[in-house]
Amino acid sequence: DAGITQSPRHKVTETGTPVTLRCHQTENHRYMYWYRQDPGHGLRLIHYSYGVKDTDKGEVSDGYSVSRSKTEDFLLTLESATSSQTSVYFCAISESALGLAEYEQYFGPGTRLTVT
């Protein structure tokens, strides 16, 4: 999984509670992404980061926030979890995004989150 770890790997939580998922990389890649995977929808981008303290919204960002205080760590927070946020969450990393540099995205092992 290209030097990417996610924690926790599984979590069950109750509606209304805050949840934070962590992505840690050892590749020193600039770009980091959070996706959710749901049946019939493939993977959808939640938020991404293009550097320390630099983040932006993706396709399905409502109800989620992110933070990146170090190159290696990217946190996804559900401020008040809802049942619709039950999903599998994947982190991805990329070295670059522009020009001819390498910009393949590599994915972590995922976190399965259940909101009851």
Added chain:
Amino acid sequence: GENVEQHPSTLSVQEGDSAVIKCTYSDSASNYFPWYKQELGKGPQLIIDIRSNVGEKKDQRIAVTLNKTAKHFSLHITETQPEDSAVYFCAASRISGSARQLTFGSGTQLTVLP
């Protein structure tokens, strides 16, 4: 935004036969098209990709073709083996905002029957 459609959603083939998965995209600004293989309980793994300045790319038993005019691209797996059984995702990538963003198809469950 970009929209990627993938077909078929399920595909069963006999071991040794070929498998073809097709995708279409909508945004002509997309210029990079990766394919991912996902095994049960694991994250997607990049298996092959193609850039918009190339029409075809091969890597052993796997090949990808791209038709920019028609906005479609396909994954071809020859001489399929049981270990090829997995979910396959296509994606289209373009610069959006401050990064390169991927839009995924909904996936194809490939089953290779022994």
